[in-house]
């Protein structure tokens with residue numbers, strides 16, 4: 023995720039919204055400007071009334087910081103949590119997302135997002151060990167849950183996967199599976215807002 027400048031306020035930030043007005047008028051808006059416009063259109067108040075940061079420990083006791091972003095849309099609200107470090111969003115970190123109806127109390131929506139973060143951080147899937155100069159992986163629950171991302175090294179032909187808030191190459195994932203040679207594999211893809 024890279025920072026870009028807002029066409030409205032000029033602030034340089036993450037996660038811009040691209041709006042196209044008319045034929046070739048394109049504007050890139052920061053989340054705040056986007057929400058202000060949407061709130062005006064929709065007649066919504068207090069849309070920015072929440073704490074934008076959240077800090078909690080993962081299952082191994084490591085402190086993780088999140089940046090919370092709320093985005094208004096005519097049909098609902100999208101709440102994102104991006105893991106960050108020193109104020110910078112970690113591309114290869116944890117990310118969580120929930121959708122909320124416009125009429126849902128934002129306090130409940132935010133709580134649902136925080137619950138999702140806590141639940142996501144409570145499970146660790148991979149244990150990494152060095153043995154004889156080699157890295158060994160153990161799948162703690164015979165299962166992997168993560169996020170598919172673009173891998174520049176392979177020009178997007180094969181993915182890298184973010185698991186436990188850490189990036190693994192497809193090759194590493196393959197290595198993890200080889201201790202299960204002969205077993206069956208079930209691969210399931212879910213949408214980003216799903217559990």
Ligand SMILES: [Zn+2]
Pocket residue numbers: 028029030031032033051052053054055056
């Ligand atoms: Zn702006």
